[in-house]
Amino acid sequence: MIMMEDSLREMFTAKVEAPPVADDPAGTVIQRGRSARRRRTVGSSFAVAAALVLVIAGMTTLGGGWLPDRSGPSSSVAGFSVDSVDPYSTAPVDPPVEPSLAARNTGIGLDIRSGDQLWTTEGRRLSLTGVGEVTRVYRVPAGWVYAGAGKVRLLRPDGSARSLSGEDDRWVLSADGNLFAFQIGTTLYYAKITTSGMAVVGDVPVPADSWPVALTAERVVISNGPHGYGFVNLTQPAAPLRNANVTAVYAPAGADLVGLVREKNGSRTCLARLAPDGGQLLPVRVDGCALGLSGTAADGGLAPDGRWLAERRTADVALIDVERTLGGGSDLVSCPVTAAVTPVWADDRTVVTGDEGRVVRCRTDGTKDEVPLPDGVQESWQPVPRLIVPVDGR
Numbered sequence: 001m002i003m004m005e006d007s008l009r010e011m012f013t014a015k016v017e018a019p020p021v022a023d024d025p026a027g028t029v030i031q032r033g034r035s036a037r038r039r040r041t042v043g044s045s046f047a048v049a050a051a052l053v054l055v056i057a058g059m060t061t062l063g064g065g066w067l068p069d070r071s072g073p074s075s076s077v078a079g080f081s082v083d084s085v086d087p088y089s090t091a092p093v094d095p096p097v098e099p100s101l102a103a104r105n106t107g108i109g110l111d112i113r114s115g116d117q118l119w120t121t122e123g124r125r126l127s128l129t130g131v132g133e134v135t136r137v138y139r140v141p142a143g144w145v146y147a148g149a150g151k152v153r154l155l156r157p158d159g160s161a162r163s164l165s166g167e168d169d170r171w172v173l174s175a176d177g178n179l180f181a182f183q184i185g186t187t188l189y190y191a192k193i194t195t196s197g198m199a200v201v202g203d204v205p206v207p208a209d210s211w212p213v214a215l216t217a218e219r220v221v222i223s224n225g226p227h228g229y230g231f232v233n234l235t236q237p238a239a240p241l242r243n244a245n246v247t248a249v250y251a252p253a254g255a256d257l258v259g260l261v262r263e264k265n266g267s268r269t270c271l272a273r274l275a276p277d278g279g280q281l282l283p284v285r286v287d288g289c290a291l292g293l294s295g296t297a298a299d300g301g302l303a304p305d306g307r308w309l310a311e312r313r314t315a316d317v318a319l320i321d322v323e324r325t326l327g328g329g330s331d332l333v334s335c336p337v338t339a340a341v342t343p344v345w346a347d348d349r350t351v352v353t354g355d356e357g358r359v360v361r362c363r364t365d366g367t368k369d370e371v372p373l374p375d376g377v378q379e380s381w382q383p384v385p386r387l388i389v390p391v392d393g394r
Contacts, residue, residue, distance in 0.1 A: 108359055108371055109346035111144075111384040113137050118144065118155075118384070119374045126159060135169075139386045140177030142195045147171070152182070154197060162197040165189075170211035172220070175251055175304075177387030181215045188212060188220060190234060204237040214251035219276060221249050221257070229259070231276050241279040249274065249281065250302045250309070257281065258302065258309075258322060260293055269293045271309070271325050300343035300351055304389070308364055310343045310351045317343050317353055319364050335362030344383040352383045359383075 112119045116128045118137070128134050131148030138145050144155040145164065152164040152171055164180060165171060171182035173193075180198055181190045188206045191198040206222055214221035219231045222240055229249050230240030247269060248260040257274040261283045271293060272283035293311065300310025300317070309320040317339050321331040340355040343362070354360040356379040359371040373381065 108352060108361075108374075108383070109350065110344060110352055110386060111139055112374060112377060112381050113384055114378045114381040117376075119377060125376070126155060128153075128155060130161060130163075137384050138173055138177065139384050139388065140173065140193060141388055142177070142193050144384070145173060145177075145180070145193070154193065156195050164191075164193070164198050172212040172215050173387055174215045174217070175387060176389045179215055179217070181212045181220050183211055188222075188232065190215070190220065202234060204232045204234060206232055206240065210240070210242075214249050214257070216251055221251065221281065223249075229281050230279055231281060232279070233276075238279050243280050243282065246274065246281055246283075250306075256306075258306065259283075263289050271320070271322065273326060300345065300353075303345045303348045305348045307348060310345065312339045312343055312353070314338075317351060317362050319351065319362065321364075333362075333364055333366050335360075335366075335368050337362065337368070341382060344385050346383075346386070356380065 109121065111121055113128070113134065116134050118124075118126045118128055120126070126144075128137060128144075128146045130153055131146065131151040133148055134146055135149065136147045142154060143157050146153060146155060147169065150167055150169055153161050154164055155161045165182045165184075168182065168184055171180065173180055178193060179190060180193050181188060183189075183206060186205055186208045187203050189200050189203045191200045204220070207224065210222040210224045212220050213223045213229070218235065219233050221229055221231045222242075223229050224242060226244065227242040228244035229246040230242035232238070232240050245262045245264075246259050247262060250258045257276075259272060259274045259281065260269050261272045261274075262268075263270050268289045270283075270289035274281045275284050276282075300312060302309050302322070307322055309322055311318045311320065315336065315338060317335045317337060319333040319335065321329070321333075324331040335351070335353075337353060337360045338355060339353040339360075341353050343351045343353040346352045346361070349364045351362045352359060353362065354370075357373070359373060360368055361371060362368045
């Protein structure tokens with residue numbers, strides 16, 4: 001055994017000291033084997049990557065991502081970047097903050113936004129991120145639609161968010177919060193909103209200098225400031241004819257269009273019911289001229305049932321009875337408050353407003369009360385409009 005070990009040592013020593021053979025068949029075979037193993041390893045890596053791509057594509061096809069409804073005139077939206085569609089975005093995901101019982105039962109009746117933070121009527125606190133400085137937010141059946149200067153997102157009840165549109169701030173929601181219209185260039189797209197995101201169902205051409213201001217199931221009201229208001233029909237598109245005498249339009253759920261119209265041969269602004277006619281919005285009757293309306297869209301707008309109009313003034317918030325005013329009367333209820341906060345309807349008979357340190361609720365019966373702000377709300381706050389039509393219609 002010892003002699004065998006000595007022989008092996010001598011053989012290996014000689015092998016190490018000897019120079020490599022120029023034509024080494026064994027070495028060639030070994031090198032080929034190593035190259036083959038490397039090719040198999042690389043091939044396996046590409047196969048795994050390809051399989052992963054196919055799995056992700058299959059998940060998207062099955063509903064995991066943003067997919068427009070291809071049954072409409074348009075199955076894609078031009079002008080969107082990858083980030084603006086952002087089908088897999090789930091931020092923000094914030095666990096609900098459990099406030100005290102007093103913070104939950106503030107009696108406001110609406111959600112409140114302060115900066116990019118949202119306090120809900122259920123006592124949750126959520127973040128509104130991904131749009132920069134928040135400029136608009138609405139509560140809708142699918143959650144909350146909020147936006148910055150050029151990005152619109154949907155915050156879902158579970159705290160996750162999805163992008164709805166980007167690159168423009170010309171957009172509007174229907175009064176029930178289920179439909180969404182947005183403009184890019186000379187095309188107006190309309191879509192349905194669910195907790196899955198939005199599904200584009202069609203598009204119509206519009207003037208480049210216009211923007212949508214009201215949306216119903218059949219038409220979109222568009223504006224261009226000095227040129228007034230017109231509309232486009234979603235099922236039978238035609239060029240809108242804007243009426244420069246119409247200075248504001250409101251579209252409550254389940255009610256006709258109501259707007260402000262300049263009085264013929266006069267300087268007053270009148271409340272009038274509007275009817276669509278060949279792309280134009282024409283006043284059906286102009287009798288509500290006795291209230292001294294400002295002539296621009298009143299902060300607060302119409303109550304959910306369309307019965308009352310809120311207008312913020314210097315020293316009060318005026319609640320105007322629409323039906324009686326359209327009949328030639330001048331019925332209004334004055335709520336004395338220096339409203340630093342834009343009034344928002346909490347229900348058919350109650351407007352929420354206030355200033356930096358308090359919440360004021362004004363009612364159409366002439367009463368008002370003050371409600372404390374939820375714990376943690378900063379001085380700059382705004383009630384969130386609720387675009388949800390109750391089942392019982394109240």
